[in-house]
Amino acid sequence: MKNVLYILRLIWRAQPKALMRGTTLAVLVLAAGVGLLGLSGWFITAAGAAGLAGVGIAFNVFQPSAGVRLLALGRTAARYGERLLTHDATLKSLTDIRVNLLRGVLGLPFTRLGKLRGAETLNRLIADVDALDGIALRLFIPAVSAVLIYAGAFALLSWLSAPVLAAWVVLSFTLGVAAALWWTSRRALAPSRRAEKALQAFRIRLIDMLRARDDLLVYGHLTDQGASVAEAEARLRANLDDTDHVERRAGVALSATATISAGGALWLGGSLAHQGAIAPAAAALGFFAAMGMSETVVPVRRGLAELGRILDAARNVRRLLPEDKAPHPKRPARRDEAVALRMENICFRHAGALRPVLEGFALSVEPGETVALTGPSGSGKSTVLALAARLIRPESGRVVLSGTDLATLPAAQLRAALTYLPQRSTLLGNSFFDVLTLADPALTEERASDVLEAMALASVVAARGGLHAPLRENGAGLSGGEQRRLVLARAVLRRPGLLLLDEPTEGLDRATADTVLAGLRRILPEATILTASHRRAERDWAERIIQMH
Numbered sequence: 001m002k003n004v005l006y007i008l009r010l011i012w013r014a015q016p017k018a019l020m021r022g023t024t025l026a027v028l029v030l031a032a033g034v035g036l037l038g039l040s041g042w043f044i045t046a047a048g049a050a051g052l053a054g055v056g057i058a059f060n061v062f063q064p065s066a067g068v069r070l071l072a073l074g075r076t077a078a079r080y081g082e083r084l085l086t087h088d089a090t091l092k093s094l095t096d097i098r099v100n101l102l103r104g105v106l107g108l109p110f111t112r113l114g115k116l117r118g119a120e121t122l123n124r125l126i127a128d129v130d131a132l133d134g135i136a137l138r139l140f141i142p143a144v145s146a147v148l149i150y151a152g153a154f155a156l157l158s159w160l161s162a163p164v165l166a167a168w169v170v171l172s173f174t175l176g177v178a179a180a181l182w183w184t185s186r187r188a189l190a191p192s193r194r195a196e197k198a199l200q201a202f203r204i205r206l207i208d209m210l211r212a213r214d215d216l217l218v219y220g221h222l223t224d225q226g227a228s229v230a231e232a233e234a235r236l237r238a239n240l241d242d243t244d245h246v247e248r249r250a251g252v253a254l255s256a257t258a259t260i261s262a263g264g265a266l267w268l269g270g271s272l273a274h275q276g277a278i279a280p281a282a283a284a285l286g287f288f289a290a291m292g293m294s295e296t297v298v299p300v301r302r303g304l305a306e307l308g309r310i311l312d313a314a315r316n317v318r319r320l321l322p323e324d325k326a327p328h329p330k331r332p333a334r335r336d337e338a339v340a341l342r343m344e345n346i347c348f349r350h351a352g353a354l355r356p357v358l359e360g361f362a363l364s365v366e367p368g369e370t371v372a373l374t375g376p377s378g379s380g381k382s383t384v385l386a387l388a389a390r391l392i393r394p395e396s397g398r399v400v401l402s403g404t405d406l407a408t409l410p411a412a413q414l415r416a417a418l419t420y421l422p423q424r425s426t427l428l429g430n431s432f433f434d435v436l437t438l439a440d441p442a443l444t445e446e447r448a449s450d451v452l453e454a455m456a457l458a459s460v461v462a463a464r465g466g467l468h469a470p471l472r473e474n475g476a477g478l479s480g481g482e483q484r485r486l487v488l489a490r491a492v493l494r495r496p497g498l499l500l501l502d503e504p505t506e507g508l509d510r511a512t513a514d515t516v517l518a519g520l521r522r523i524l525p526e527a528t529i530l531t532a533s534h535r536r537a538e539r540d541w542a543e544r545i546i547q548m549h
């Protein structure tokens with residue numbers, strides 16, 4: 001519940017005025033509803049009583065009927081305004097939360113970011129944030145309005161009718177409603193949570209199926225994966241049915257509460273009128289007010305049926321929201337300036353690993369030097385590159401970039417100074433040109449063509465129809481070697497002072513590898529280059545080789 005209150009505070013803080021006005025209108029809607037039934041009941045009874053007493057001609061029908069119309073119209077207008085204000089404000093607040101959540105995800109340490117699954121994170125950003133609209137719209141605002149209406153109904157009924165009647169209506173109603181809602185929240189908690197989990201499983205499995213359809217087909221598991229998607233869907237339906245069932249039973253309990261409360265009010269009012277303590281019309285007021293009060297719980301009922309989903313969503317979202325709101329430092333990017341890299345006495349152990357990958361590791365690369373790290377698979381070459389890019393941090397020891405401790409370098413300066421090319425990269429963009437603009441938003445066609453030429457891609461691009469020819473998702477349709485060269489072109493376009501390359505020419509034949517490596521130096525004549533290499537072409541290209549064990 002703490003998380004729900006935290007999110008409610010965020011929603012409220014983002015749009016306080018609109019939500020306050022919306023809540024006021026919500027109270028007015030309910031008050032008009034209760035008043036409408038109460039006044040109508042009083043009017044019918046009073047008119048009937050006047051007719052029976054033979055003074056019907058003297059009974060003023062105009063004022064009460066005008067009141068009934070005013071309340072009916074007022075209720076409709078207030079309902080319209082309330083919906084408009086509260087929904088608009090809540091959706092705007094949720095947009096802020098979604099943006100903040102995205103910032104939180106992007107700000108996660110690289111090691112945690114690496115563990116996130118795309119489909120799950122997408123769900124978190126969409127489904128969880130969507131679930132949060134219930135906090136204000138279906139829990140808080142209706143609950144506050146209902147409490148205010150009960151208090152108002154008690155005061156008015158005590159004044160216009162009799163305190164004992166008012167006490168019966170409000171107490172019987174409050175107790176019955178509280179019991180029914182408590183029961184709903186408990187019974188619906190598990191199915192609502194299970195429904196949300198099933199929905200997420202459905203989406204994740206479907207995304208996995210679409211992403212890995214080729215492999216699933218080749219290994220003969222496409223049908224199984226399809227069945228597991230259908231299973232999650234069936235589970236979702238079953239749990240939604242359970243939630244609806246609980247909500248319907250809660251509806252029955254609430255109707256029973258309203259009936260008992262109204263029936264009791266009728267009996268009590270009748271006795272009081274019989275004793276002459278109140279007029280028959282005032283007695284009818286209690287009965288009809290009790291009928292009208294049942295409207296107060298309809299939205300809360302839905303909110304409580306979804307409570308499990310809301311609680312989980314609030315917890316998930318809160319965990320990822322960033323605590324600090326400090327803007328990212330924006331320093332001018334320094335490019336083209338060769339960077340010296342030094343590592344001193346580095347110790348690093350991957351999470352869960354028994355032994356450190358690096359222990360007492362040291363390295364020094366001069367500005368403009370080309371150095372290759374070689375060694376058997378698993379000796380820690382990629383780990384050294386990741387440490388130099390500050391994607392991971394050493395347990396002990398220091399990484400120093402041109403005299404500045406990497407740990408203290410602002411992120412913007414760090415990203416401007418170096419570029420890291422991992423073993424596997426993603427190509428984002430709909431054309432060659434699009435893919436390259438990730439590295440340089442102000443890219444010109446001449447510059448793009450020059451870099452693509454250096455990466456031995458000019459003929460490939462020409463054969464596909466030019467720089468703006470469409471590319472399929474993640475470069476599908478290009479060969480592995482072509483994708484690799486495109487990723488390299490993107491990396492050099494950043495014009496880094498330090499280029500960290502993990503097996504840059506993997507998948508290229510020797511001749512192409514030599515052309516690409518020479519082109520790389522041509523484009524970045526000053527840069528310091530550190531590469532993790534298995535291949536002869538890369539070792540021959542390097543000025544110095546560091547052997548790892």
Ligand SMILES: Nc1ncnc2c1ncn2[C@@H]1O[C@H](COP(=O)(O)OP(=O)(O)OP(=O)(O)O)[C@@H](O)[C@H]1O
Binds near residue numbers: 351377378380382
């Ligand atoms: N995220 C990780 N969590 C746990 N262990 C890891 C992680 N990444 C790498 N390792 C382990 O750390 C060791 C060094 O890995 P690293 O990728 O640095 O080696 P490498 O020399 O680059 O290997 P390769 O030449 O095969 O790319 C390996 O034993 C690997 O299993």
